[in-house]
Every structure is written in structure tokens, then in C-alpha cells.
Amino acid sequence: MVSKVYIIDDDDISIYLTSLVLEEAGFANEICTYSSADDALADLSLTGPPPLPDVILLDLNMPVKNGWDFLDVLRPYEEALKGKLDVFILTSSIAVSDKEQSLDYPLVRGFLHKPLDEASLAYINRARKGHP
Structure with missing residues (x-):
């Protein structure tokens, strides 16, 4: 079980379904949901308390600031966040280029489809232990 999960997705139904799966599996003590990357960034304390989430489930296709923009904001903090924070792309995109692009971000530990x-939760657990 992880302490805290962030779900970042502009689709309320996806947030609801993802939260439901996490809750039923007893995956996390705390689930925080955000309908925009900016809202999540406002709560994400990169330099101090409150504690960081263990896992971020990030949608790619969102208005204003998409998932790539969110990851770009984290770029200067990648070294400090490595091993403390794992990002998993959770998207409906089937574009191979999106999966390939995710490899350019060290904090991204996996690419999952909505x-x-x-099975996705099992993958997340394996990836967090270093066995994807």
C-alpha cells in the first residue's frame, strides 16, 4: 500500500473510475484528485511539506496544461524526486509516439491505458519495486 496517490485527469468519469479501483484494491491511504495539471502543481510541494505523493497517475490530453507540460515543470526536480515519486501515464491514447516520448522522462515509470x-495496479507495484 502506498501513502498518497495523485490522479490528474480532466475527465470526471475517469477520475471516479480510477478512484474506485484504487479504493477497492486498498492501494493507497490517501487519494487526491485534480481536474487540471495546474491544480495538482499548486498542491505538489517540490521543496518541502506536505509529503509528496508516492504515485501520480497522469492523463496526457488535458486543456491548458497537458501531461507533457506537467512533466516539463518537474524536469528541474527530477534528480531530487527520483525514488520518492513515481509517475504513471494513464491515458486513452494509443499513439506509439506517446509511449516513446514518455521514455524521455525519468520520473515516468510506466505507460498505462484507461x-x-x-492488472494495471499489479504492474504499478512491480514497476515501483524495479520489476516492470
Whole structure:
């Protein structure tokens, strides 16, 4: 079980379904949901308290600031966040280029397709232990 998960997605139904899967699996003590990357960044304390989330489930296609923009904001902090924070792309995108682009971000530990399911949670657990 992880302490805290952020779900960042502009689709309320996806947030609801993802939260439901996480809750039913007892995956996290705390689930924080955000409908925009900016809202999540406002709560994400990169330099001190409150504690960082263990896992971020990040949608790519969002208005204003998309998932790539969110990851770009984290770039200067990658070294400090490595091993403390794992980002998993959770998207409906089937573009191979998106999966390839995710490899350019060291904090991204995996690329998952919506909807989140038990197999995805098992993958997240393996990836966090270094066995994707």
C-alpha cells in the first residue's frame, strides 16, 4: 500500500473510475484528485511539506496544461524526486509516439491505458519495486 496517490485527469468519469479501483484494491491511504495539471502543481510541494505523493497517475490530453507540460515543470526536480515519486501515464491514447516520448522522462515509470484495472495496479507495484 502506498501513502498518497495523485490522479490528474480532466475527465470526471475517469477520475471516479480510477478512484474506485484504487479504493477497492486498498492501494493507497490517501487519494487526491485534480481536474487540471495546474491544480495538482499548486498542491505538489517540490521543496518541502506536505509529503509528496508516492504515485501520480497522469492523463496526457488535458486543456491548458497537458501531461507533457506537467512533466516539463518537474524536469528541474527530477534528480531530487527520483525514488520518492513515481509517475504513471494513464491515458486513452494509443499513439506509439506517446509511449516513446514518455521514455524521455525519468520520473515516468510506466505507460498505462484507461481504464485502470487490477492488472494495471499489479504492474504499478512491480514497476515501483524495479520489476516492470
